[in-house]
Amino acid sequence: MPDGSGPQRSRLAGRPTTPAECVIVALDAASTEANLSVVTRLSGHARWFKLGMRQFYADGQTVIRAIRQAEAQLFLDLKLHDIPHTVATAIESLGPIHPELLTIHAAGGPAMIEEARAAVDRLGLSTRILAVTVLTSLSEQDLSVLGVVGSTGDIAVRWGRMAVDAGAHGVVSSGHEASRMRQSIGSEPLIVTPGIRLPGDAAGDQQRIMTPGEATMAGASHIVVGRPVIGAAEPLDVLGRIFTDIERTQREMGRRHPQATDSGKIA
Numbered sequence: 025m026p027d028g029s030g031p032q033r034s035r036l037a038g039r040p041t042t043p044a045e046c047v048i049v050a051l052d053a054a055s056t057e058a059n060l061s062v063v064t065r066l067s068g069h070a071r072w073f074k075l076g077m078r079q080f081y082a083d084g085q086t087v088i089r090a091i092r093q094a095e096a097q098l099f100l101d102l103k104l105h106d107i108p109h110t111v112a113t114a115i116e117s118l119g120p121i122h123p124e125l126l127t128i129h130a131a132g133g134p135a136m137i138e139e140a141r142a143a144v145d146r147l148g149l150s151t152r153i154l155a156v157t158v159l160t161s162l163s164e165q166d167l168s169v170l171g172v173v174g175s176t177g178d179i180a181v182r183w184g185r186m187a188v189d190a191g192a193h194g195v196v197s198s199g200h201e202a203s204r205m206r207q208s209i210g211s212e213p214l215i216v217t218p219g220i221r222l223p224g225d226a227a228g229d230q231q232r233i234m235t236p237g238e239a240t241m242a243g244a245s246h247i248v249v250g251r252p253v254i255g256a257a258e259p260l261d262v263l264g265r266i267f268t269d270i271e272r273t274q275r276e277m278g279r280r281h282p283q284a285t286d287s288g289k290i291a
């Protein structure tokens with residue numbers, strides 16, 4: 025498989041430079057053993073793993089140890105949402121784990137986001153805070169029942185901008201909003217995009233999917249891929265195809281905007 029060390033994409037601090045650094049494998053398998061097996065099979069190839077609340081609450085430490093042994097980075101997808109002080113103290117408790125990425129809910133508001141950012145800075149953590157905007161499970165009607173008026177896309181972009189202004193290092197965004205999100209938040213913040221499928225993959229329960237290359241072209245700095253990799257008979261082959269798709273897109277972007285790869289501005 026390709027090693028993912030394609031052309032440089034961005035020289036901004038903390039931004040991925042190779043396809044492998046853009047791809048986050050979601051450890052959503054049904055058991056700790058199954059997730060450990062995914063980490064072992066992809067060790068040395070996947071640079072990122074995402075751990076959600078199910079595995080974290082079940083036996084997160086075991087899987088985190090395996091991720092660290094594989095010298096991969098940890099995206100802890102806990103979607104914290106509480107009063108600012110409680111979120112800050114939760115981040116203190118996560119300090120020893122030192123995840124490279126951590127999610128909080130943008131709906132917690134600017135004060136919560138500011139305190140979350142202040143907590144990682146105070147603790148000297150390199151953890152980058154990602155804001156989750158509108159859950160894709162919420163329809164426009166659900167939002168209006170909650171008193172939030174507007175299209176889900178508009179609300180997601182508005183909350184994403186608010187979160188970055190309050191100190192979040194980036195946002196989780198559907199690929200379909202990534203381009204507008206990028207325009208709104210600028211070139212530096214991270215945009216992490218789930219709902220990724222290679223051409224010909226089953227969509228599963230994801231309604232709106234994009235290929236790795238399409239998401240990259242739309243402005244995503246990272247993509248999250250779960251079932252297409254962890255459910256594959258040959259996960260390493262699928263990972264290699266994902267790297268190739270991103271690498272091809274990066275080359276295309278470099279051709280269209282040669283100054284982008286020079287200046288680090290990709291949006």
Ligand code: C5P
Nearest residue numbers: 050052160218219230248249250251252
């Ligand atoms: O298996 P699949 O590639 O669909 O996994 C996507 C991962 O991204 C899952 O861990 C899922 O929880 C997460 N996610 C998502 N859609 C969102 C937010 C997160 O699929 N809107």
